[in-house]
Amino acid sequence: GNSVTQMEGPVTLSEEAFLTINCTYTATGYPSLFWYVQYPGEGLQLLLKATKADDKGSNKGFEATYRKETTSFHLEKGSVQVSDSAVYFCALRINSGNTPLVFGKGTRLSVIA
Amino acid sequence: DTEVTQTPKHLVMGMTNKKSLKCEQHMGHRAMYWYKQKAKKPPELMFVYSYEKLSINESVPSRFSPECPNSSLLNLHLHALQPEDSALYLCASSQVGTQQETQYFGPGTRLLVL
Numbered sequence A: 001g002n003s004v005t006q007m008e009g010p011v012t013l014s015e016e017a018f019l020t021i022n023c024t025y026t027a028t029g030y031p032s033l034f035w036y037v038q039y040p041g042e043g044l045q046l047l048l049k050a051t052k053a054d055d056k057g058s059n060k061g062f063e064a065t066y067r068k069e070t071t072s073f074h075l076e077k078g079s080v081q082v083s084d085s086a087v088y089f090c091a092l093r094i095n096s097g098n099t100p101l102v103f104g105k106g107t108r109l110s111v112i113a
Numbered sequence B: 001d002t003e004v005t006q007t008p009k010h011l012v013m014g015m016t017n018k019k020s021l022k023c024e025q026h027m028g029h030r031a032m033y034w035y036k037q038k039a040k041k042p043p044e045l046m047f048v049y050s051y052e053k054l055s056i057n058e059s060v061p062s063r064f065s066p067e068c069p070n071s072s073l074l075n076l077h078l079h080a081l082q083p084e085d086s087a088l089y090l091c092a093s094s095q096v097g098t099q100q101e102t103q104y105f106g107p108g109t110r111l112l113v114l
Helices: none
Strands: A003-006 A011-014 A019-021 A023-026 A032-038 A044-050 A056-059 A062-065 A075-077 A086-093 A107-112 B004-007 B010-013 B018-025 B031-037 B044-050 B053-057 B064-070 B073-079 B087-094 B109-113
Touching (some): A003 A086, A032 A062, A044 A062, B044 B064, B053 B064
Antiparallel strands (some): A019 A075, A056 A062, A086 A107, B004 B018
16 A cells, blocks of 8 residues: 655754655555645645655755655755654555645654754 | 635634635645644645546535535635634645645635634
8 A cells, every 4th residue: 555654753953954754655656756744723835845856846945856766755955953853744646636635644844942 | 925814813713603714826826635633733625626526525524515616716615613613724726747746735814603
């Protein structure tokens, strides 16, 4: 089956620290990969995506590279801010545009000043 | 415009009440979704509509009844809910196209069942 595994949180970092949130996947084909962010009390927002191997998605200083050989899509940011505190979900979708997303369990990030 | 709107933002209901959640998008998307999210958990899929037809029902109890009256609107009718149904209900939409399509989420309705 299709599944996503994320590193367990919570992750607590000081402002300006380097962030990595690990994400690996299992899929029956070649999925599209997504990172969503959920700020407290809000819905999910797309952070970035990559649709084929070696693609790099980037947005707001966050990056993730689609690695087919390691079935991974790790999220990185060079210098986190307090405003990055949120829950981050890695997700995949396979087959077509109206198939649902398969989510990882989410990683809570807290950034302290 | 990449906005999905949901009303109400908060809802408190008793176990005998009937209420409806509403979702709207004007992006021309023909796939719409309902998800349920419990605290500290990822969203769980409930229903998928594709071209206004129900295409996926993830064995959701019949006290939840979805409706897609047109391509922009999605409703979730609630009746005789249980306290364990208290959660954040998220609506999403996307193009049908390919698996690359982005799914856009609304802000959610936070439901409390007493």
